[in-house]
Amino acid sequence: MHELSIMQSALSLALDQARQAGAVRVHTIRLRIGALSGVVPDALEFAFEALTPGTLAEGAELAVERVPARFWCATCTREFQSDDMFAECPDCHIPSGELRAGREMELASLEID
């Protein structure tokens, strides 16, 4: 259930930014969520619907961009994307200790009036 508190943080950050920009309404909130962040987008959506009524973001759309896990393979000297979140290089099968992307939890942008 920590999506609720994550969404609370995201929304309060978004509303602050919207007010600073002089918004009268928020149309879209765009998040970037990494595959290894431990956050479930569906649960975020649920929390979003519960939290937005009565705010500038009432009726807004929540757009979640999933960021896949990407690791660096030092043996093959290349980055690889891991859809199952395991660190194993698909070519040499040596596990990588260097995560390059996938832990993101970011408020990317807002669309406002």
Place this chain on the structure above:
Amino acid sequence: MCKDCGCGLPGETPIGVSAHHHEHAHEHDHEHDHDHSHGHEHEHGPGDHHGHDHPHPHTHPHTHEHSHDEGDHDHPHETGDEARRTVEVRRAILDKNDRLAERNRGFFRARGLLVLNFLSSPGSGKTSFIRESVRKLGPDLKTGVIVGDLATDNDAQRLRESGAPVVQITTGTVCHLEAEMVGRAVKQLDLTGLNLLIIENVGNLVCPASYDLGEDMRIVLLSVTEGEDKPLKYPPMFQSADVVLISKIDLAQACDYDRDKALANIRRVAPKARVFETSAKTGQGLDAWREFLLQQHQERKSLDPLA
């Protein structure tokens, strides 16, 4: 601090309002290029993992032009107040927690404390292991403990049996510890003479992974009773581990624990993590664990210019 770009500018993060003037210029230029707008829109999502700034301001205005054009055609020519605009934020959602965690980290470093964040599912043996660790370390590494649970101070009482100073955080309904809670709890702990601070997080293999507390190392426990595939089921947590402690190794035989499989699964998710096989009950593995902590503390002390 922003994990992606490292900007770390909480207050003055540039927001893309100024870009909005440019957007207007572009809007008019591009209005006729319907093909371009649609192309951009669809490419963006799957194509751009790094989320650079540039696609955003250009992409979104294109989308909305069309809807505006149908209705209020004249408004965008004025100040633009009525027009939809994109505000680039690009800030970590847990920015506030991350900043408080850094503050904790600075405070701990200044005091020469080695700080461990203990994480696992409920019942994997965190409390017993910490209690026995404290006993084992004795005066060589004087330890204080902060323990989080939803309710009761049962764990704090068990931990006090080790002789260590203990502060209990009861989180109510919150399923994880946050940096702010640790910052408050540590004020109740007499840190004089302490070398090691152990934070026992709320038993939960999901949520605490997202919250930095200001620790030096994350210690994730996996008891042999939980099944060898736990690391594969909860990759975000195990991936963040500096150390994986296999606990209750004394029960290995009773529950048909497959050691090779467990170690291989840990390797797949957390190849860099140090692994210790331990039992709080028999004391197995505690010597190696003790040596490791003494060495970690020593290394940090030698890095600290004030020490």
